Amino acid sequence: MAKLVAGMGTSHVPGVGAAMDNGKTDEPYWAELFGGFAPLRAWHAENVPDVTIIVFNDHATSMALNHYSTFMMGVAESFQPADEGWGPRKVPVVEGHPELAWHLVESLILDEFDMAVTADFDVDHGLTVPMSIAYDQPDVWPTKVIPLCVNVIQHPQPTALRCYKLGQAIRRAVDSFPEDITVGIWGTGGLSHQLGGERAGVVNPDFDRMFLDNLVNDPVANTRLTHTDFIREAGAEGIEMIMWNVMRGALDEKVREVYRLYHIPVSATAYGAIILENE
Amino acid sequence: MISRDYDDVPGTYVLDSRSYRKGYHLNMFCMSLNKAECREEFARDEMAYLQKFPMTDEQRQAVLDRDYIRLLQLGANVYYTFKIVSHDRQPPQVMYGKMSSPPMSFEEFQEMMINGGRPIDGNRSKKESGNG
Numbered sequence: 001m002a003k004l005v006a007g008m009g010t011s012h013v014p015g016v017g018a019a020m021d022n023g024k025t026d027e028p029y030w031a032e033l034f035g036g037f038a039p040l041r042a043w044h045a046e047n048v049p050d051v052t053i054i055v056f057n058d059h060a061t062s063m064a065l066n067h068y069s070t071f072m073m074g075v076a077e078s079f080q081p082a083d084e085g086w087g088p089r090k091v092p093v094v095e096g097h098p099e100l101a102w103h104l105v106e107s108l109i110l111d112e113f114d115m116a117v118t119a120d121f122d123v124d125h126g127l128t129v130p131m132s133i134a135y136d137q138p139d140v141w142p143t144k145v146i147p148l149c150v151n152v153i154q155h156p157q158p159t160a161l162r163c164y165k166l167g168q169a170i171r172r173a174v175d176s177f178p179e180d181i182t183v184g185i186w187g188t189g190g191l192s193h194q195l196g197g198e199r200a201g202v203v204n205p206d207f208d209r210m211f212l213d214n215l216v217n218d219p220v221a222n223t224r225l226t227h228t229d230f231i232r233e234a235g236a237e238g239i240e241m242i243m244w245n246v247m248r249g250a251l252d253e254k255v256r257e258v259y260r261l262y263h264i265p266v267s268a269t270a271y272g273a274i275i276l277e278n279e
Numbered sequence: 280m281i282s283r284d285y286d287d288v289p290g291t292y293v294l295d296s297r298s299y300r301k302g303y304h305l306n307m308f309c310m311s312l313n314k315a316e317c318r319e320e321f322a323r324d325e326m327a328y329l330q331k332f333p334m335t336d337e338q339r340q341a342v343l344d345r346d347y348i349r350l351l352q353l354g355a356n357v358y359y360t361f362k363i364v365s366h367d368r369q370p371p372q373v374m375y376g377k378m379s380s381p382p383m384s385f386e387e388f389q390e391m392m393i394n395g396g397r398p399i400d401g402n403r404s405k406k407e408s409g410n411g
Binding site for chain 2: 015154196204228231
């Protein structure tokens with residue numbers, strides 16, 4: 001049977017990808033952050049699952065106001081890096097896993113989670129930057145990927161609790177997949193940041209620390225946060241943190257924290273990453 | 280108009296049904312800049328390209344002026360205005376700084392972030408910040 005082994009949370013700031021793509025990671029602005037990536041990458045090098053479910057959001061790239069879904073599963077054979085306005089990132093094509101993706105869709109819908117489905121979807125920095133953070137610059141990505149796209153831009157987003165419950169339903173689906181494969185799950189986005197408005201640049205390390213601590217020891221506490229709690233305390237774009245709840249919901253009740261990284265600033269954000277293993 | 284509890288958060292523009300409707304065509308213009316051929320057409324004659332979208336004159340002028348805070352007030356969302364600043368080949372901190380109150384240069388915004396970012400204390404609610 002399939003086995004869900006570990007989860008990662010990470011921000012997906014486009015600047016991180018741009019710094020790598022343009023060879024700027026040794027510059028003083030980036031050096032400390034990329035130094036912090038070294039242990040994270042070492043862990044990933046030793047723990048490559050057959051398939052990784054990446055929970056992320058599209059940023060007005062492949063979805064827009066004319067069509068968007070609250071939760072959408074990518075079932076294609078492969079996904080191209082998207083042109084987000086400055087040409088596609090020169091990173092490998094993302095290989096999908098349609099068999100597990102369709103199993104997830106079937107299982108989740110019968111489990112009352114009505115997923116939208118796409119077979120035609122270019123993936124933006126929300127997905128490719130976490131890949132670059134974990135795997136650096138390989139010729140081929142070492143893991144197959146199932147993109148799970150969450151609307152975090154158009155209000156109302158799904159609730160923090162709904163995201164956690166979706167993670168639990170994903171776990172039930174993975175546990176019932178008959179092939180002997182390993183599966184990882186990543187929640188991306190965050191941590192505290194606000195990009196738009198007169199308050200742009202607001203960050204909240206205390207809130208971020210509470211969220212990360214809860215993620216390890218008391219994940220249900222993070223499901224009680226309202227949309228306005230996130231907007232007020234973590235910035236309008238900090239609401240992306242609900243996607244980490246999907247990841248956490250899919251893990252065991254008790255997890256082992258393997259690595260944590262927190263750094264201000266990355267562009268206008270507080271960067272965070274955490275690796276959690278099932279016991 | 281139905282009020283929302285997040286209306287009390289200062290200097291913050293949430294993309295909800297109100298801004299969705301007000302900014303729909305403005306945001307769809309921004310979105311079109313994902314395509315290289317649209318970026319080229321916009322670069323050739325910005326006003327002519329903007330005329331293809333049923334936006335208000337005020338929205339078009341705010342695009343021409345790169346008046347980012349005005350764009351948000353007119354219904355744009357920052358992930359969409361991002362497409363304009365990318366088209367201009369500028370780092371996003373230029374836009375973040377221009378939207379800030381008071382406005383900041385790229386360097387000033389960058390320095391604020393390097394020094395730990397804009398503090399949350401005093402910025403949680405309009406009552407707390409006193410400036411709405």
